[in-house]
Amino acid sequence: MRKITLTETVALLLENDNYRILTHTYPDGDTLGCAFALCKALRKLGKNANVAVEGDLPAKLRYLANHYREQAFTPAYIVSVDVAAMSLLGPQVMEGVDHIDLCIDHHRVNSVEADNIYVDPTAAAAAEIIYEIVRYLGVELDEDIAQGIYTGVSTDTGCFCYTNTTERTHTVAAKVMGYCNWKEINNINFVLKSRAKIKLERMIYENMEFYAGGQCAIVYTTLSMQEALGTTDDELEGIASIPRQIEGVKMGITMREKPDGTFKISVRTNDRIDAAAFCARFGGGGHPAAAGCSIEGTLGSVKEQLIRAAEETL
């Protein structure tokens, strides 16, 4: 395990061949965008390269593999992209893999066990790093590479809206958008909503409750709601950001019933309210503005505990 520079990373990619590129479980636009972009760049250098994905590609992101066909070869050099920890590498992705040669990532806390590690936490998306790597590899941009990079930077920043966006994010977008159908990519990732998602949002708005003089908003989904709607895990994850968006709300709490008798709690805060400290009261943790925990009990009893804690905090 040694930390290496961008130049050393590029040198390793130029020296080796027969790449297997690993993506993280519950693959998102950044890990997949990076993997397919890097794969195409390596193939353009005459090398063999495949992408390893756990399960099926999410339907939304299938366009990333539009021109991709698996190659037949024995993997000799293993690279992970946008993977922060070994636990995020699923069994299918790790099939036949006994060690990782190179880890390319942007997460501040990275615990991947790899021979060589290049982590740049100033990148809003790992795709910003892949953009630089492609440039240093001397590979010309094409649609496959550009759409992978654009998908990574746009999805990891909520279309350039989240606070992790930087000047570099915009600059990378400006460089790649001329080579891909970014209008359709935005439409798929940021505009279109499934009818199940519309119904889910409507239910969320219907059961939203306000406490602490409107400073705390709580919403929930029960198992029977989830079943009735047929929403995906991805769609359920997305609702955590809804309650905090409301004017005057400093703490948005989302409760999601799990089959094991617990509720998965997501807390999002504004105005320097410490979400991690709040969740630590229930044995959870996370970041100052986004944290989580699990609480056992009925909808009523769990909500009761959360309201009491929120009123004490606010």
Place this chain on the structure above:
Amino acid sequence: MRKITLTETVALLLENDNYRILTHTYPDGDTLGCAFALCKALRKLGKNANVAVEGDLPAKLRYLANHYREQAFTPAYIVSVDVAAMSLLGPQVMEGVDHIDLCIDHHRVNSVEADNIYVDPTAAAAAEIIYEIVRYLGVELDEDIAQGIYTGVSTDTGCFCYTNTTERTHTVAAKVMGYCNWKEINNINFVLKSRAKIKLERMIYENMEFYAGGQCAIVYTTLSMQEALGTTDDELEGIASIPRQIEGVKMGITMREKPDGTFKISVRTNDRIDAAAFCARFGGGGHPAAAGCSIEGTLGSVKEQLIRAAEETL
């Protein structure tokens, strides 16, 4: 009336003094962002400059005038920004104005009667033009100028998501974001929702109906709904984009009851369905993907006509 170049525009701004900068009615982030940014730039050159706004500043955008104080002088040089037609200049803005010296705009169709006209329709926002002007004026960026430009480019492109976004939009954002609190600007313009707006969206989802095998979605707001919710005109305008966002919908129709016994109809389409031709059947018009018309009648009768026309079109 003569069309001039960017260089000539900058020369005129350097030569003259005592500026009144005109913004359009129902002022948005682009016209106001441009006006306050240009005003500050001219003041930094030692000139007198004021911004003219019709009515109050929208509450959301008040931050644009955080450091602005009106100066006392007699206006001698009149400049309009982001104004496409004389009818968009309100009586308060035009008080004491008998002619316009300079029109700076980005609308492809511009009919402002001004001595000098600089229109660049390749700019997604007029603020992209103001960015160039500030640079050529030799004025250094500061918070006031940067927040005006960032507000203009981000609001006119739906935070870099709409199809009018270009490489230049991203490049301008990258150049100005280091000088202003763009995180808070995004929060105000793209994240926060009023409780009235949440209620409005919930009502819209509740009354949404699908026709033509799910290809057409129709929503409506009646006068009594609008009154009960207390939503602003701006919030009501925003709902026109909702029905088209749903997967499978090719034509989204929004009906808004007006006090004069008519319904204001907004039509948004995907997949090359001609919204303008659709609205022309009812005496309206517009763009291929976004058009409108007015229809007299009850909710039931107007909806009936729209459904019949939609089923014929799809």
